[in-house]
Amino acid sequence: MEIHAKQVRPDVKNRADRARMLISCPDGPGIVAAVSHFLHQHGANIVQSDQYTMDPAGGMFFMRIEFDLPQLSVNLLKLEADFEEVASRFKMDWSLSAVSRKKKLAIFVSKEDHCLVELLWQWQAGDLDADIALVVSNHLDMKDYVESFGIPYHHIPVTADTKKEAEQRQLDVIGNDIDVIILARYMQIISPMFIEHYRNRIINIHHSFLPAFVGGKPYAQAYNRGVKIIGATAHYVTEELDGGPIIEQDVQRVSHGDDVTELKRIGRTIERVVLARAVKWHVEDRVLVHENKTVVF
Amino acid sequence: MEIHAKQVRPDVKNRADRARMLISCPDGPGIVAAVSHFLHQHGANIVQSDQYTMDPAGGMFFMRIEFDLPQLSVNLLKLEADFEEVASRFKMDWSLSAVSRKKKLAIFVSKEDHCLVELLWQWQAGDLDADIALVVSNHLDMKDYVESFGIPYHHIPVTADTKKEAEQRQLDVIGNDIDVIILARYMQIISPMFIEHYRNRIINIHHSFLPAFVGGKPYAQAYNRGVKIIGATAHYVTEELDGGPIIEQDVQRVSHGDDVTELKRIGRTIERVVLARAVKWHVEDRVLVHENKTVVF
Amino acid sequence: MEIHAKQVRPDVKNRADRARMLISCPDGPGIVAAVSHFLHQHGANIVQSDQYTMDPAGGMFFMRIEFDLPQLSVNLLKLEADFEEVASRFKMDWSLSAVSRKKKLAIFVSKEDHCLVELLWQWQAGDLDADIALVVSNHLDMKDYVESFGIPYHHIPVTADTKKEAEQRQLDVIGNDIDVIILARYMQIISPMFIEHYRNRIINIHHSFLPAFVGGKPYAQAYNRGVKIIGATAHYVTEELDGGPIIEQDVQRVSHGDDVTELKRIGRTIERVVLARAVKWHVEDRVLVHENKTVVF
């Protein structure tokens, strides 16, 4: 279909020379000066820079820098190699990536389609700057729809008995070059083994304003508690159910007149928007994780 | 002071003939017809009417009616007496009150002043249509300020050992004609004995988006969990800590850069606004309680 | 595709006997009593009732009633005929419709697809209780996509010279049984002749928080003015450009860092949500128009 083909947005500039750097390290004097001096010396021009110091005295320092470097593809490797000296001086965790190298996504889905539909729509509209490499599902419902976008759809049923084998099959079809896995209302608990492979690289959307209403049927829980606002939460998956680092949350007002069906209907739009924002921020290298919290630049 | 004296708002109309009726009963056919017919027969004109049916089949029915009745003060007693027949036919819980009869408030406060200051400001601005009969505190901090409004201030210290006696003293100074007690950041747990005296008539402001972060230090809990939105909750006090029927909630977006001190600062304004709305709705007879939930018209 | 077929939501109850009534009339005593008495006498059970009086003294009265009447299809005509007496007594504008009779929609679209995609998604998800009878466009872009849902797509080009003929062709393809026309980012001004045919039945989405930024390029206007919040507005179309009765608005916070492209991206989600809400409310008979304003129940 025509609509599915327009994946090149006309207003996206040629960004072949743009790169992003993420840094986490213990705070100390001279970090910003050292990094910006290093980039300047190597001919890079800083376009955007954000930083955050958790606590001026002895805390952690986080930084995201977006810069342009002429002939980036030629110079990136040398830049990385040269930066090692700065990084080791300040004991940095760091990463550097060319903006032109799109992140590769695997989307997991069950039967509820709204989050998947939203991601696909934002992707074909050019708003999600990533490649959707494949979709994995324990159901067949979305197969035709996903394949109409030219995206491979892997149907891998999961039962209590076959869970281990199913996860292995998932890891096999995902392969080795997926950057991030999106659980777009995938109603299965991920095993610690699987999580370990993708530490801070699995994003889940939970249909409540966490930490309220952890676990199953959060809209029914919300209805029973009589809350006046409902929400949704996108977070990285950890071994603790619905307990991982929160990337984004949003909410909407409801009233006594909204029953569970209506809460679900209202919630679907919150879920869509929150998950899409979190995925966008992740693929734009805006999210750093420290212990169980995120820094979002 | 001049500012404290302007308690009569010029734009408030003469509402001597206005009354409000609250009704809860099992749902069934003909309730609206019976009530509106009754009021019409007695010469009342319905100005505003709200209703809600929890579930069309066999659920509960809730109604709030605001009406004008000529010479209300003369006719109110007869109206109440005559309504008994309708009420018993439909097994109604109901109440009827003249708008001109202002609700009497007792405000409990500890050291944090912002919620009390807000209520006093809204009251003197004419936005809170109630009488603030007295303030009770376990501290002396707000004494001069409260008394400058001409409002009695009762300093009743509370310790673990004296709690029972202190609550008895509180009940004594409150007396018998207080309609509702506002816990405006009153940092003491209310005993079941005390709650029993004011069932669904004690409003607390909790400084989190309940049911998240029940109990002490909710802003520190929110900071540690890394939430992206904080909130406050006004609810009726029950025996379960922070577990009573929610009247109102509101939230505000925060970021990783906001430490606990900043969360508290942002939260103070949410708390003020949420508590003031809940109190306003209560004194305007807009809140009905059913089991552990509220209907807010 | 499977996704497009599930237009019957399993949790929608059998509502064959449910109807809705909308009433506007000069305020006066006894209206609620008369209407509810009438319905009760005819065996109807009121499920939901909302009313609003613009000004107690001599203003307008608005009411929406949802009720169940056994064997509605058999009894509806008699109910309508009998209600004439009540209606003429109070000089009512009124309408009565069976909930089971879905409203018929015509959607107009140009090249921007997001609002159309949203409406189609909500429709196939069962959240939009209406029939999408046809789509009209001055471009071919969305043809395949719309037809994949089994919905007729009428391509009617419009130029300055052919506008009159084009509008006549539009009226022809719409025919006589369309209830409401949705301008889902249809970038053509509708002529007074056309509007007259569908008074208060054409819903437009304007991509600004009206009345700010009337007319073309509202996101560029918003950027140039440096606003900190952007919005979208759904309104009925009148002869005054972007000046008709507002049905719904919503907003989102932006920052100095958001350029026009980013404002458009953020705005697309606001537009989608606001238009979908307005259409939902219209087809559920929740919107009454009085002069240039709406009452939304």
Add this chain to the structure above:
Amino acid sequence: MEIHAKQVRPDVKNRADRARMLISCPDGPGIVAAVSHFLHQHGANIVQSDQYTMDPAGGMFFMRIEFDLPQLSVNLLKLEADFEEVASRFKMDWSLSAVSRKKKLAIFVSKEDHCLVELLWQWQAGDLDADIALVVSNHLDMKDYVESFGIPYHHIPVTADTKKEAEQRQLDVIGNDIDVIILARYMQIISPMFIEHYRNRIINIHHSFLPAFVGGKPYAQAYNRGVKIIGATAHYVTEELDGGPIIEQDVQRVSHGDDVTELKRIGRTIERVVLARAVKWHVEDRVLVHENKTVVF
């Protein structure tokens, strides 16, 4: 009164050595490197740094840096002198100020008290890190209240005939060391002569979501237009009425049931919150003005 005396917040750290720098200049390579290198060389430790480039190619560059410098009071003058070289190299507009040197505020008010009360409350609560040097009013209403805080109150009546003299008297009482003037619902138009003295240093709160409803009676305008959301806007005052650079805006949902009196009541809280935020950001050196827009860090 006790409440008015607690102007020292216990949790405010000793910030004697903290300073802030604001920079605006044409964008170009090496700015961040030069500034951070300069600060590092002088022994300063960057605590927070924000930057924004309006357009990577040939646009403007804005930066805010918060840093600690040992013995700041001794070293500040030398730092300023040394920075001249960097500043002239990049054609910077810049300013540097010690955090311990509080900004001095003059507040102008007429009869509506809510914005003034909010600023005074935030100030005494320690949330507004500034000195309120004096209050100027064309009315006497707030005199006693303001003076109870120990703040001088200057009553300067203004009529069409005496406007020029009145403004001169205002300038006289303000003197030469006021940093910023807050129009806290001061219902007089400021003359170009007066504005010229305090370019980008007069903050007004307008009681609408600008640019909607410029000028008088914005709540009545909003009611007549039938908007579903109302707002307030804090902006710097320029010669164009309600047309200056916007610092902050916020909004709240309203309904058809809210008349002008209710819109005003709801609006008062929006106004209070928006103005307080804008003032806070201004005194914390978070706002840079470029042409008719603000950058808020």
